[in-house]
Structure formats: structure tokens, C-alpha cells
Amino acid sequence: MSQTNQEYLDHLRHSAAHLLAKAVLELWPGSHNAIGPSIDNGFYQDFDMGEVKISEADLPQIEAKMRQLLPQWQKFTFKEVSLQAAKKLFRHNPYKLAMAEEFAKGGKKLMTNDPGNFLDLCKMGHVANPAEELKHFKLLSVAGAYWRGDEKNKMLTRIYGTAWPSQKELERYLWQLEEAKKRDHKVLGKKLDLFCFSNLVGPGLPLWTPKGTILRNLLDDFVWELRKVRGYEKVEIPHLTKKDLYVKSGHWDKFKNELFHIKSQEGYESALKPMNCPHHTQIFARRPFSYREMPQRYATTTMVYRDEQSGELSGLTRVESITQDDSHVFCRENQIKAEANSAWDIADAFYKAFGFKVQVRLSLHDPNNPKAYLGEPHTWHKAESSLRELAHERGVKVKEAVGEAAFYGPKIDFMASDSLGRQWQVATIQLDFNMPERFNLNCVNEKGRKESIVMMHIAIMGSIERFLAIIIEHFGGAFPTWLSPVQAKVLPISQNHHTYANKVASKLKASGLRVEIDDTNQSLPKRVKLSQEQKIPYVVVVGDREAKENTVSVRLRGKKDQTTLSLSDFTQKLSTQIASKALSPSLT
RNA sequence: GCCGAGGUAGCUCAGUUGGCAGAGCAUUCCCAUGGUAAGGGAAAGGUCGCGGGUUCGAUUCCCGCCCUCGGCUCCA
Numbered sequence: 001m002s003q004t005n006q007e008y009l010d011h012l013r014h015s016a017a018h019l020l021a022k023a024v025l026e027l028w029p030g031s032h033n034a035i036g037p038s039i040d041n042g043f044y045q046d047f048d049m050g051e052v053k054i055s056e057a058d059l060p061q062i063e064a065k066m067r068q069l070l071p072q073w074q075k076f077t078f079k080e081v082s083l084q085a086a087k088k089l090f091r092h093n094p095y096k097l098a099m100a101e102e103f104a105k106g107g108k109k110l111m112t113n114d115p116g117n118f119l120d121l122c123k124m125g126h127v128a129n130p131a132e133e134l135k136h137f138k139l140l141s142v143a144g145a146y147w148r149g150d151e152k153n154k155m156l157t158r159i160y161g162t163a164w165p166s167q168k169e170l171e172r173y174l175w176q177l178e179e180a181k182k183r184d185h186k187v188l189g190k191k192l193d194l195f196c197f198s199n200l201v202g203p204g205l206p207l208w209t210p211k212g213t214i215l216r217n218l219l220d221d222f223v224w225e226l227r228k229v230r231g232y233e234k235v236e237i238p239h240l241t242k243k244d245l246y247v248k249s250g251h252w253d254k255f256k257n258e259l260f261h262i263k264s265q266e267g268y269e270s271a272l273k274p275m276n277c278p279h280h281t282q283i284f285a286r287r288p289f290s291y292r293e294m295p296q297r298y299a300t301t302t303m304v305y306r307d308e309q310s311g312e313l314s315g316l317t318r319v320e321s322i323t324q325d326d327s328h329v330f331c332r333e334n335q336i337k338a339e340a341n342s343a344w345d346i347a348d349a350f351y352k353a354f355g356f357k358v359q360v361r362l363s364l365h366d367p368n369n370p371k372a373y374l375g376e377p378h379t380w381h382k383a384e385s386s387l388r389e390l391a392h393e394r395g396v397k398v399k400e401a402v403g404e405a406a407f408y409g410p411k412i413d414f415m416a417s418d419s420l421g422r423q424w425q426v427a428t429i430q431l432d433f434n435m436p437e438r439f440n441l442n443c444v445n446e447k448g449r450k451e452s453i454v455m456m457h458i459a460i461m462g463s464i465e466r467f468l469a470i471i472i473e474h475f476g477g478a479f480p481t482w483l484s485p486v487q488a489k490v491l492p493i494s495q496n497h498h499t500y501a502n503k504v505a506s507k508l509k510a511s512g513l514r515v516e517i518d519d520t521n522q523s524l525p526k527r528v529k530l531s532q533e534q535k536i537p538y539v540v541v542v543g544d545r546e547a548k549e550n551t552v553s554v555r556l557r558g559k560k561d562q563t564t565l566s567l568s569d570f571t572q573k574l575s576t577q578i579a580s581k582a583l584s585p586s587l588t
Numbered sequence: 589g590c591c592g593a594g595g596u597a598g599c600u601c602a603g604u605u606g607g608c609a610g611a612g613c614a615u616u617c618c619c620a621u622g623g624u625a626a627g628g629g630a631a632a633g634g635u636c637g638c639g640g641g642u643u644c645g646a647u648u649c650c651c652g653c654c655c656u657c658g659g660c661u662c663c664a
Binding site: 014034035036037038039040044046053054055056057095096099100102103108110111112113120121122123140141142143144145146148149150151155156157158160186190191197199203309310311312313314315491493494495496521522523524525526527528529530531532533539541543544545553555560561562 | 589590591592593599620621622623624625626627637654655656657658659660661662663664
């Protein structure tokens with residue numbers, strides 16, 4: 001979308017937010033409107049509704065009011081006002097007052113706008129002819145939102161809506177929302193039997209079924225394959241630790257409230273680990289290392305636990321037991337670039353296999369705010385320029401985000417987009433000068449002196465739970481064959497063909513494929529339907545013809561036509577497809 | 589945690605203005621032995637999220653709790 005189009009959409013949606021404000025204020029005269037911006041795909045408007053409670057059931061009547069008002073809105077008129085005038089105009093609306101004061105303080109001009117019957121404090125940016133241009137909108141949902149986004153403030157009522165230049169675009173967007181709902185990982189996870197929750201186990205603690213576990217293990221194996229050849233070693237750590245570890249790492253102060261606390265019989269204060277880095281430091285700290293042995297690269301796929309606020313939990317994207325594909329590289333300063341490069345290779349290879357478009361962000365420190373960071377400025381500059389250099393050498397366009405660095409070091413973040421257009425931070429490569437210092441980690445250099453080292457935190461998926469949610473929605477449940485829990489389903493046409501079906505399945509299994517036979521007493525069309533619903537890549541039908549000729553009749557996921565080929569030919573082609581991690585099933 | 593909407597059979601959902609609880613799919617059994625997206629029939633299946641209260645009687649009304657979903661970043 002071009003800049004001008006985006007600008008026009010913003011104007012359109014911002015205008016729609018004004019219309020919504022006017023409609024609600026007319027319907028509920030005691031209410032006050034706060035902010036109402038244009039957002040991705042739509043707009044919202046916040047209200048202080050006083051004692052009135054509105055819900056989604058009220059949206060149709062608000063929409064009707066908006067449509068009733070709209071013809072009167074021929075043109076927005078803007079006027080600059082003094083702070084004093086603004087204070088008088090909006091004396092009944094504490095939110096507008098607060099904003100007016102704040103903007104005046106910030107040296108901004110105060111503007112009002114009026115479409116004819118509704119004076120509002122407002123920045124510029126509206127459509128020229130609202131009565132005509134604003135027609136294609138729809139209110140979508142009601143939610144609570146804190147004033148200024150701060151949970152210490154009053155909770156306002158937020159109404160979300162969407163608006164488009166034409167009816168066609170509006171309908172297309174609504175259709176997209178419906179489609180996205182069908183791809184929802186929570187819906188598909190149940191349908192494809194991948195994971196579940198239990199009230200007895202607790203909220204935010206997903207349980208993994210046999211099929212879901214296959215997926216998890218395949219993903220983890222893939223990451224390990226990529227790490228192994230780059231010199232990583234697997235290590236294993238307990239899920240508990242004494243408080244002392246986190247006091248020393250500095251996490252205790254910062255994360256105390258997010259930890260699950262445990263008291264031992266002896267009275268030791270302990271906690272379930274919310275991250276793995278402090279544990280890994282203790283593996284590195286077990287003995288002195290020579291520079292010749294550096295870097296040390298430790299990898300562990302393991303669960304961490306975080307005590308989240310109950311309302312924050314959501315499907316697999318926000319859980320309390322999180323599996324991290326974590327790794328930590330302990331290296332010398334002059335090894336940072338090579339190690340970051342190697343980790344970048346892993347992330348590249350991994351995300352390429354899923355057909356993801358990944359954006360890379362270089363998160364840097366803010367030199368104007370040195371207090372927010374640990375370590376010497378020259379260390380930061382050296383580290384940051386080596387990352388920048390690396391990005392340049394790789395020919396990757398990165399977005400530099402000043403002030404986004406962790407307090408302990410700069411990082412490279414990889415962002416992937418899901419089917420709802422949400423961006424998720426996935427892989428991350430973080431430099432850490434802090435932890436080695438706190439734990440006094442070092443190596444012996446060429447001169448026989450102790451040399452402080454750098455720790456790198458590298459995760460490829462980040463959280464397997466969240467990554468699975470992303471790819472379930474990304475693929476709509478139709479996983480590449482190498483990932484599919486069931487890669488081929490064998491359907492004997494009738495009970496006379498069970499023997500041959502078993503032979504086919506055995507042969508495929510012998511080649512390491514995940515195969516099921518559906519020999520239930522159901523019609524063939526029914527069993528084909530079930531297999532398609534389960535998104536099984538290869539449906540293999542066998543009857544008299546196939547048994548006689550030692551062939552299989554194969555139907556590819558999502559396709560109607562079938563191909564008949566010899567059993568050995570099929571087995572071989574399937575193995576090739578899997579080895580190449582092809583995105584969709586085929587017989588080439 | 590806060591705002592709003594929900595929780596009814598294994599699943600997706602309907603329903604009861606307070607009076608024996610409903611469908612489709614799935615399950616089990618019977619018939620049919622199938623050629624590529626639902627063959628036919630029968631049966632079984634419920635503490636109507638949990639705990640209190642009001643009532644002759646509560647799945648329904650009231651109170652408390654648990655869980656799920658949409659939000660709580662986008663600034664006039």
C-alpha cells in the first residue's frame with residue numbers, strides 16, 4: 001500500500017472514530033469520549049460511560065445512530081484555539097482537559113474540529129466529504145482499556161470498528177476475519193488433536209497429545225540438526241533453583257512477582273525457573289576454560305514457568321509453562337561476530353523451511369540514556385557495530401531500533417507475521433555483558449591472564465508453544481509432509497483389501513514414514529472426507545486393481561484427482577519429499 | 589488483576605418467561621462390502637462449570653468462586 005493510501009485510510013478511520021464518539025454521546029448523554037485513533041485495519045474510540053454498561057449487543061443501535069448522523073456531516077472545520085478556550089470548551093470532559101493541558105505543555109498547537117454538530121479536540125487529518133466517504137464501516141467489539149494504557153488509571157470502555165473506502169473492501173476484510181477465525185490455532189489444535197487443557201492441571205498449562213508431541217519433537221530436532229553442525233552441545237538442567245541463583249543474576253528483584261515460588265522442607269526459598277541463562281552460567285563456571293576451548297555453546301530445550309496474570313493467558317500464545325529452545329554461547333569479544341553470524345544462519349535456514357517472511361530488527365541502546373544500561377559505552381559501541389557490520393555483510397536490510405536493547409546488551413530480533421497480520425518476535429540473538437560479570441565468568445587468554453567473556457542468548461523458535469500457534473495458523477493446519485503427525489493414510493476399499501493395505505502400510509513404515517490405516521466399516525467417500533479434514537498430505541486408496549498390480553492410488557491433500565503409481569515408486573517419492581522438507585505434498 | 593461476552597452430551601450448538609433436558613456429528617450394535625469430501629437403522633450418552641442462597645421445586649433468579657474468549661501497545 002502506498003503512503004498516500006495509508007494516509008487516506010488513517011484519515012478515513014480517524015473520521016469514523018469521531019462519528020462513533022458523536023453517536024455514543026447522543027445515545028448516552030452523560031458519557032465522555034477520550035481518544036479515538038486510526039489503527040491497523042480500523043479504529044477505536046474510548047469512552048467513560050459513567051455507570052452505564054454497554055456490550056456488543058448495543059453495537060447495532062450505535063451503528064444505526066452513526067448512519068443516521070452521517071448525512072449531516074458534510075465537511076470538517078478546523079480551528080486553532082488557546083489553552084484557555086479549550087479548557088472552557090471541554091470543561092465537562094476531564095480527558096480532553098488533560099490532553100489539552102498536556103499538548104499545550106508540549107508546545108503543540110491546540111486544534112478543534114467540527115463536522116457541523118460536534119465540536120471535538122482534534123489533530124488534523126480527516127476525509128473531505130464524510131457524508132459520502134464514511135459509509136463503509138462496521139463496529140466490531142467492545143473492550144475495556146485503561147486510560148493512557150496504565151492499569152493504575154480508570155478503565156474506559158473501548159469500542160472497536162473497521163472502516164474502508166468501499167463496501168467491497170469492507171466485505172473483503174470481514175471475510176478475512178472469518179477466515180482467520182477458522183485458522184485459529186485453538187480451534188485447529190482441538191480439531192487436529194494436538195493439545196488440550198485440563199482444569200485439574202490448571203490454566204495456561206497446555207498438555208500435549210501424541211500428535212502434538214510429534215510436532216514438538218520434529219521442530220526441536222530440526223533446530224538441533226542446525227545447531228549440532230555448528231558446534232553446539234546439549235546440556236541438561238533441573239527446573240528448580242534456590243533463590244540465591246536469581247539474587248546473584250539480578251533476576252530476583254526484577255522477576256520476583258512472575259516466579260512460581262517453592263519452599264523446601266528445610267525452609268530454602270526456591271523457585272521454578274523462568275529462564276535458563278543463570279543455570280547455564282553455572283555449567284560454564286564449573287572449571288576454568290582456556291581461550292583455546294572458546295566458545296562454549298550450550299543448548300537445552302526445556303520448560304520455563306511464569307506466573308502470569310490470569311487475564312493475560314491466551315491459547316498457546318501466552319502460557320505459564322513455556323518450552324524454550326534455548327542456547328547460550330560463551331565467547332570472547334572477538335568471537336561475537338562469527339557466533340552471531342552462525343546463529344543467524346540457523347535462524348535463516350529454519351524460517352526458510354516454513355516459507356516465512358521474516359523481518360530483522362537490530363535493537364540498540366540509547367546513548368542519551370546511559371543509566372538504563374550496564375557496561376562500558378565502548379563495549380556497547382564495539383558490539384553494536386559488529387552486529388551492524390554483520391547485517392551489512394549478509395546484505396540484509398535491518399530496522400535499527402534505538403532504545404530497544406536489553407539492559408544487558410544489544411540484540412538481533414527476528415519477527416514473523418501470522419495469518420492475522422500480527423507480528424511475533426521469534427528468533428533472537430542477544431549479547432550479554434552483565435551476566436558474565438555478575439557470575440565472574442572468564443577464560444584464560446594467550447597471556448595467561450583471566451579475560452572477561454561475553455554471553456550470547458540465542459533462541460530460534462523462542463517458545464515452542466507460541467511457535468506452534470504461529471505455524472498452525474500459518475499453514476491452516478495443513479503442515480508440510482515432514483511435519484505432519486500422520487503423513488499418509490491408507491484406505492482399503494473394502495474388507496477384502498485389508499491384507500494389501502497392511503502390506504502397503506508396512507512398506508511405508510519401514511521407510512520411516514508415519515502411516516495410519518483406516519479400515520473402519522465406513523464408506524470410502526466418508527473415509528476420504530475424514531482424511532482431508534485431518535489435513536493428511538497423502539491419502540492412499542487400495543482395492544483389487546492396486547493389489548493385483550502392486551500399486552497405490554494416491555490423492556494429494558486438497559486435490560481431487562488421483563494418481564496411480566507403483567508402491568516402491570511412491571515410497572521413494574514420499575521419502576524424497578520429506579527429506580527436502582517440501583512445503584506441500586506432490587508426486588514429483 | 590481490570591472491562592465485556594460466554595461455560596448445556598466426547599465435539600459444534602439449540603432450549604427452558606422456575607415444573608422429567610434437545611439436535612447434528614462422534615461412540616456402540618445391526619444391516620450394507622464400498623473406487624475418492626458424510627450409505628441406512630437402532631441404542632447408549634447429562635451433577636446444564638463449581639459452591640452457597642431464595643423457592644413446594646433452580647440448568648433457569650440472587651451471591652461468591654473457577655475456567656474460556658475479545659481487549660487493556662497504536663495516543664486530540
